[in-house]
Amino acid sequence: MPITYWTHPKAGMPARIEDYAILGDTQSAALVGRDGSIDWLCLPRFDSDACFAALLGDERHGRWQIAPQGAVRAAHRRYREGSLVLETTFETEEGVVRVVDCMPPRQRDPDLVRVVECVSGSVVMRMELKIRFGYGATLPWIRVNGACITALAGPDALSLYPGAGGVGMTIEEDGEAVLRAEFRLAAGERTGLVLVWHPSTEAPPAGLDPFAEIDATDAWWSAWAARCTYEGPFRGAVLRSLLTLKALTYLPSGGIVAAATTSLPEALGGVRNWDYRFCWLRDATFSLLALMESGYQDEAQAWCDWLLRAVAGHPAQFQIMYGVLGERRLTEIELPWLPGYEGSAPVRIGNAAVDQFQLDVFGEVMNCIHHARRLGVTLDAETWGFQRALLDHLELRWREPDEGIWEVRGPRRHFTHSKVMAWVSFDRAIRDAESFGLPGPVEHWKEVREAIHADVCAHGFDARRNSFTQYYGTDALDASLLLVPLVGFLPAEDPRIAGTVAAIQADLTDESGLTLRYRPDPATDGLPPGEGAFIACTAWLADCLALLGQLDEARRLFDRLLSFQNDVGLLSEEYDVKHARFLGNFPQALSHTALVNTARILSVPHVPAPLCGGR
Numbered sequence: 001m002p003i004t005y006w007t008h009p010k011a012g013m014p015a016r017i018e019d020y021a022i023l024g025d026t027q028s029a030a031l032v033g034r035d036g037s038i039d040w041l042c043l044p045r046f047d048s049d050a051c052f053a054a055l056l057g058d059e060r061h062g063r064w065q066i067a068p069q070g071a072v073r074a075a076h077r078r079y080r081e082g083s084l085v086l087e088t089t090f091e092t093e094e095g096v097v098r099v100v101d102c103m104p105p106r107q108r109d110p111d112l113v114r115v116v117e118c119v120s121g122s123v124v125m126r127m128e129l130k131i132r133f134g135y136g137a138t139l140p141w142i143r144v145n146g147a148c149i150t151a152l153a154g155p156d157a158l159s160l161y162p163g164a165g166g167v168g169m170t171i172e173e174d175g176e177a178v179l180r181a182e183f184r185l186a187a188g189e190r191t192g193l194v195l196v197w198h199p200s201t202e203a204p205p206a207g208l209d210p211f212a213e214i215d216a217t218d219a220w221w222s223a224w225a226a227r228c229t230y231e232g233p234f235r236g237a238v239l240r241s242l243l244t245l246k247a248l249t250y251l252p253s254g255g256i257v258a259a260a261t262t263s264l265p266e267a268l269g270g271v272r273n274w275d276y277r278f279c280w281l282r283d284a285t286f287s288l289l290a291l292m293e294s295g296y297q298d299e300a301q302a303w304c305d306w307l308l309r310a311v312a313g314h315p316a317q318f319q320i321m322y323g324v325l326g327e328r329r330l331t332e333i334e335l336p337w338l339p340g341y342e343g344s345a346p347v348r349i350g351n352a353a354v355d356q357f358q359l360d361v362f363g364e365v366m367n368c369i370h371h372a373r374r375l376g377v378t379l380d381a382e383t384w385g386f387q388r389a390l391l392d393h394l395e396l397r398w399r400e401p402d403e404g405i406w407e408v409r410g411p412r413r414h415f416t417h418s419k420v421m422a423w424v425s426f427d428r429a430i431r432d433a434e435s436f437g438l439p440g441p442v443e444h445w446k447e448v449r450e451a452i453h454a455d456v457c458a459h460g461f462d463a464r465r466n467s468f469t470q471y472y473g474t475d476a477l478d479a480s481l482l483l484v485p486l487v488g489f490l491p492a493e494d495p496r497i498a499g500t501v502a503a504i505q506a507d508l509t510d511e512s513g514l515t516l517r518y519r520p521d522p523a524t525d526g527l528p529p530g531e532g533a534f535i536a537c538t539a540w541l542a543d544c545l546a547l548l549g550q551l552d553e554a555r556r557l558f559d560r561l562l563s564f565q566n567d568v569g570l571l572s573e574e575y576d577v578k579h580a581r582f583l584g585n586f587p588q589a590l591s592h593t594a595l596v597n598t599a600r601i602l603s604v605p606h607v608p609a610p611l612c613g614g615r
């Protein structure tokens, strides 16, 4: 059924989350819909104010759309192979036209490049650019500056170079700071538009050649993709996930953000809307393991350097997340002028979880550094000293309750997974000392490791349920317990592991294996219930099934998970099975990391689980 994007009843509203693709220059990212509308872009960094925020409201909050003026019979798109250059092809009554989008690797100022090329026939295109700085709040001044048109407000300016090197176009401004153009392209003709951000105190930089930039960007990503060492049966999905992880990496520092967005809801219409444009130590360490095991040593090196800078100082001030340059103040506030994605309010920026105590983070960091060492990453001379200081601090605190991996906003608990990760911290330090000859009180660490193990087995296991439990003293379950065998706390053959996996399958998964994090209980997580299946947890279940030797079952579950990728291979945080929709921030590093790790386990079943100590 042909539709006209400009007159459709939902014109100007955000698309389904799964209808977006990411563009990125490894310092920030844009989301572009199948309708050719860029509805999300923060400049100059991932966590800067958005200049296009229609994603969390509607077109009034800023967007940039280029699409056929008339009815579209079909739209399909793809990334160029091994690249973040996106091609969206529109089939219309008049002909076929393609929009090619990218953000060139950052030179000085961030650019967004859009090339429109007519494949066949002769197609009238329409362009509408609505820049709204300050997350959709601020209408800019519009100034014509010779070859470009500049929109500026406060510290920000965006300059548009239209029609560069191709068919020209006349841009009109409507008095409300909206720029519009209509232009016809015949088969073989093309035109390009470049939008560049710069500080409003500076003159617009020289306009780039959009056609050359597309080629250069494609070549940059292809060269990066060529370094991938994974050659197994899931190469397409693995490579797309790795490219996405790279796109979420802030190149100047090596920090990795958890996702490109804020406030995409965990339940449509709900309040679980969080800002993910920061570097969680947990999510980043998982990402690093996926990158390192796939041949990306430079990224591991950069992240380890980032880590040491970010956490520098006293271990008592260790945070669970930081800004992309290691910033510590990530104050959470609400943006009341944005109605939220499909009415999911509040929209939040900043994240109050920054002040939480999450015991697992120590284990994730120690595990990641252990793997970095094992894989030959050159570590700063201070690294081992930093690790020992962390252990000293952890020894004083591991018996305390915490907010846990899921960052609950209810009371602190003795979360079983948190204690297991405290065990991982000491375990990996012991391995580092023994394998690499590093100095330390190894015998003492062994005693602490044993004490934590005994504590978990005594208080975190429910013999009646034959399962580990979410926290000490409850019989509630939690999918984070799937990590117990994956990190090597107990071998897969231990009957408590089979019991835990079976209990989670019975209580937290649907008939196909899609897994909830836990059964939300306001008394535990401090928020109203309701969220989708958690994609990373579903992958961890497949990992456990593989470890238990149930390879067919594991493969079936992984195939189901792969079927959730959108048309360009991307995943959000959660999946709503009932409505077949993505939920949560997008694209999410943790989901893509889990995909890569499970693909590796299923490709070579005898390889130890990537989260294990690498024995």
Ligand SMILES: OC[C@H]1O[C@H](O[C@H]2O[C@H](CO)[C@@H](O)[C@H](O)[C@H]2O)[C@H](O)[C@@H](O)[C@@H]1O
Pocket (backbone or CB within 6 Å): 258, 272, 274, 275, 276, 280, 282, 283, 351, 352, 353, 405, 406, 407, 408, 409, 590
């Ligand atoms: O559901 C409540 C919490 O949700 C977010 O945390 C989740 O995302 C983090 C980043 O991917 C991940 O590290 C964590 O394990 C997830 O639970 C949110 O950031 C929290 O503020 C919120 O309390």
